[in-house]
Amino acid sequence: MSTPKVPWFPGASCHITARGNHRNDIFKDGEDFQYYLTLIEEALKYFEYDEYEIICYCLMDNHVHILVKTKDKAPGQFIGRVNAMYAKYFNKKYNYIGHLFQDRYHPEFIKSDEQMLEASRYIHLNPIRANMVERPEEYQWSSYGMYIGKKKEKLITTKEVLSYFQKINKRELYKNFVESAIRNKASL
Template sequence: MSTPKVPWFRGASCHITARGNHRNDIFKDEEDFQYYITLIEEALKYFEYDEYKIICYCLMDNHVHILIKTKDKAPGQFIGRVNAVYAKYFNKKYNYIGHLFQDRYHPEFIKSDEQMLEASRYIHLNPLRANMVEKPQDYQWSSYSMYIGDKKEKLITTKEVLSYFQEGKERELYKKFVESAISIKTAL
């Protein structure tokens, strides 16, 4: 029996999560993380005419978060290509047999501006919540440092999220927005 299709609509933005099977690690070293990012870049070029846009991302040891904006095609073909090629690479490199990913992928469709902001903040704070870093900009496999201007933008499109903040102060205000959730957490 085939897996049912994920519902989708044109122009949708979607927070995609793909988790390792049995919550096992899907990245074991820096080369693995870098290869996955390379696959995202290659998929953006491959599907250039479908106009996918990566809003933000975070690659964790055992799962990935990608906030993607679509135009005319569902995100499944994009993430499916990335994960399938990555699984073949991982299986060969580590002599792994079986499914690398738990499921195809889990989509959460963005229905409001507030949800878009919260999804980006959630994605960028993931390494901090997992106690992997003390500051979100210290995590190498996330787009956060590009959002706040510490690194040059590559792979992502920050325009949509940063447009919610005052022009000229977008990056500074986004950083305050994201990091305000840290102070709330530590105050509890």
């Protein structure tokens, strides 16, 4: 029996989550995290005519969050390619047998500007919620440092999310927006 198709519409933005099977770790060292990012970069080139854009991401030990904007094709082919190639790499490297990922992937479609901002903040605060770091820019496997100008932008496109803020100091305003949830622990 085949898995039902995920509903999708052209131009949709989608918060994709992919979790390790049985919540097991899918990244065991820095090389694994880096390889997954390399696969994202390769998939962006492979599907360049489909014009996928990565809005933001956070790779955690046992799951990934990727906010992707689509144009003419559903995100399934993109994330499917990345996850399938990563699973082959992981299985070979660690002599692992069986499914690496729990399911195909979980999509949450973005329906408003507010939801886009909240999804971005949620993704960037994942390492804080997991008590891995004190400040989100300390986490190496997230796009947050690029959003606040601490790292050179690579793989991602910040223009849509940052367009919600004033032209002057938009990176600082985004940082304040994200980190206001840390100060108000209830919204974590």
